[in-house]
Amino acid sequence: MDYSKYLNKTIQSVKPSGIRRFFDIVNEMDDVISLSIGEPDFRTPWHVRKAGIDSLENGKTWYTPNRGFKKLCQEISGFVNRKYNLDYNPDTEILVTVGGSEALDIAIRCMVNPGEEVLVHQPSFVCYEPLTKMCGAQAVVMNTKAENDFRLKPEELEAAITEKSKLLILSYPNNPTGAIMTKDDLQVLSEVIIKHDLLVISDEIYSELTYKDKHVSIASLPGMRERTVVINGFSKAFAMTGWRLGYAMGPKEIIAMMTKLHQYCIMSAPTVAQYAAIEALKNGDKDIEHMRSEYDMRRRLVVGTFNAMGLETFEPLGAFYCFPCIKSTGLTSEEFCTKLLHSKHVAIVPGDAFGECGEGFVRVSYSYSINHLTEALGRIKEFLEEL
Amino acid sequence: MDKLLRLLSDNSTYSTSELSMLLGESEQAIKERIDAYEKQGVIKGYRAVINWEKVADSGVTAYIELKVTPTKDKGFDEIAERVMAFEEVSSVSLMAGTYDLGLTVKGDTIQDVSSFVSRKLSTLEGVLSTATHFFLKRYKYDGTVLTDTAVDERCMQF
């Protein structure tokens, strides 16, 4: 059977992520020491796991309301108010989803029509462009620059805008660069956004992992709330990736539409995870602080070591990645990573996996124990000396 | 608690340059702080964590609960000092609960430990009773997991 004749043309046109090839090699080797993982190495805090276990023991195994438990929406509302000064009505402006991933998918689907343009800055998380294409819309890529600390500049946004521009996807703290946007950066950006009447999806999944200043949400700036959907979740802040729980917050008209979509394709996010999440939001502040301070130590070690090795690494202020520049070696990102993998059995991710402009960089995750990091960094140092 | 101490208690082989990066302090400051801790007797030494389970002829270890009569002036200190003077005894602590002193005792064989307990320990003045427990297998010791270390089960995602 020639499946290409039968299957959806739009989805066929989205190319599978190139990085899979690299991952396949990694998976075939044993004894690989990896700095390539994009999730916390911490386990979900025990009291949070316990809340999930208790809900199962008590037989709480039914669907929840489509938008999530009311109690959970209330806790989310309180949490984002306390942390980011955001103000969302738990009854109408918050939707609990299957990870930030689902929230991103349905937000894009609710906001764009075929033929419209979605502005995506890169290097960034890999799903924005494919999800846009699957809506029949066009992704317009803006390349952020190392000399600007990978922040999106208003002139870069301005230059990418056309009459077809509909939506900007903002992704800070950033995977893979570790970049953040300060309040001032967001302020000047928001003027361009408002001037051109754009909608915004702000993916703030790493908002609890910042190392100097507290995270600022663009939705807290004047004139932005009405045009922004904020995406967040439990995966990174509470080390809950496997529970698959996230949320979207925005004006009630947009959330209502997303809820309609969510209701038909998902019904409701996992029940056990929602019970655990309520506990996480209520009593998880000290867990966040503990993990944040561990990441912070590792961050300084990894960034300091790369710079000392001669691979220029700008100081990441968020998430748990750093993004060393490897141009001085004369290798491409993929060559660098493949050689490193074969000769030293260390896995890191080529920067161009996060957009073409990531070429010349590699993503190093520091979501590992210090001992593991020192071993891997030692091997990278040997690798560089042997080049 | 000072993170410097926590880091060194996890791994005493960190270089000052590593510690300086981890803690965001200058190498000089780290050196001075370590020196001060050594002088104050906060840092008492640096040693390897050895998994004796994997070493042949590494002997036996027992945990011994001791009930004692405290002395009038020095309470439990006097008897504790006499107990810890034995080279067979590798640790001594005063405990709250149903017994007073908790000791670990090492010997080449079970017989060695037993005879130490019956001849030397229980005959000490002030010792009321002993209860000896032999270690069969250690799974985790002083924060270190000794059984084969868990593999990283995380998958490659972005």
Ligand SMILES: Cc1ncc(COP(=O)(O)O)c(C=O)c1O
């Ligand atoms: C920037 C970014 N957004 C969203 C996600 C998705 O997270 P989840 O679906 O687990 O909430 C990730 C995961 O790596 C991410 O890095």
